[in-house]
Amino acid sequence: MSTRPSEPVYSTAIAAGRTLFGGLGIKQIVTGAENIPATGGAVLAITHFGYMDFALTEWMVWGRNRRRIRFMAKKGAFDKPVVGWLLRGMRHISVDMKAGAEAFSQAIVALRKGEMLGVFPEAGVNRSFTVRELKTGTVRMAAEAGVPVIPIAVWGGHRLLTKGRKPSLREAFRTPVSFAVGSAFLVDSTADAKESTIALRKTLESLLESAQAAYPVDGRGKWWQPAHLGGAAPTPEEAAVMEAERQRQKAAAEAESR
Numbered sequence: 598m599s600t601r602p603s604e605p606v607y608s609t610a611i612a613a614g615r616t617l618f619g620g621l622g623i624k625q626i627v628t629g630a631e632n633i634p635a636t637g638g639a640v641l642a643i644t645h646f647g648y649m650d651f652a653l654t655e656w657m658v659w660g661r662n663r664r665r666i667r668f669m670a671k672k673g674a675f676d677k678p679v680v681g682w683l684l685r686g687m688r689h690i691s692v693d694m695k696a697g698a699e700a701f702s703q704a705i706v707a708l709r710k711g712e713m714l715g716v717f718p719e720a721g722v723n724r725s726f727t728v729r730e731l732k733t734g735t736v737r738m739a740a741e742a743g744v745p746v747i748p749i750a751v752w753g754g755h756r757l758l759t760k761g762r763k764p765s766l767r768e769a770f771r772t773p774v775s776f777a778v779g780s781a782f783l784v785d786s787t788a789d790a791k792e793s794t795i796a797l798r799k800t801l802e803s804l805l806e807s808a809q810a811a812y813p814v815d816g817r818g819k820w821w822q823p824a825h826l827g828g829a830a831p832t833p834e835e836a837a838v839m840e841a842e843r844q845r846q847k848a849a850a851e852a853e854s855r
């Protein structure tokens with residue numbers, strides 16, 4: 598692919614994102630950037646601690662090789678009037694969490710066309726800021742499309758915007774965001790998807806540990822630091838309880854609106 602067709606919606610979003618992150622003085626710390634393929638299909642498997650992970654990852658990738666990531670995102674976002682139009686304009690893929698087959702086949706088509714797909718295999722933001730159990734779809738789609746998985750840990754992006762927390766300019770200003778990009782993870786199509794997924798999770802955890810170890814701000818006692826590293830974030834067990842409660846409330850609200 599020597600030509601890169603113009604995409605006005607995506608280009609506008611990138612311009613807006615660069616202005617925002619540039620204005621906030623976000624500092625990128627990147628290791629393993631050479632692992633991002635310059636061409637061809639690949640699944641980027643990204644950790645998910647904050648709502649800026651999408652844009653931050655695209656910002657980092659764009660700065661390296663000018664590629665546009667097609668993200669898999671919740672159907673709920675696509676159902677919103679303006680946001681939905683924007684997401685479709687950027688050719689992101691809508692995922693119905695209750696019926697994933699449609700999104701899966703769209704993802705395969707995109708990968709076979711040589712697109713770079715961005716997925717968050719934890720299927721949501723985990724308030725403990727630790728890597729929780731992954732869905733198996735990531736490795737299954739890579740195996741089926743015959744493309745590599747590129748594991749990426751993003752650390753610090755949750756300080757900009759995350760679940761259950763009001764964003765603060767002071768917290769965001771000049772915040773370092775680390776990206777640890779791992780080498781291509783080739784999925785053996787004869788291997789069990791569960792096993793490969795466990796291996797992928799271990800890889801993401803070790804990339805995350807390396808990003809945290811080198812992070813230039815001491816997180817001890819801070820809300821954004823995981824409990825096992827001396828931070829004030831809820832433990833994985835507490836986060837799971839909070840998430841179950843949130844799901845229960847959502848289901849109750851949906852039942853009421855019917």
Ligand SMILES: CCCCCCCCCCCCCCCC(=O)OC[C@@H](O)COP(=O)(O)O
Pocket residue numbers: 610611612613614615648651652653655656668669670671674687689717720721722723760
């Ligand atoms: C400079 C770079 C700027 C580039 C802009 C391109 C970025 C594309 C933005 C895609 C945004 C997709 C938003 C989807 C929203 C969404 O799906 O997020 C929620 C979940 O994940 C986790 O949610 P949760 O249920 O709260 O755990």
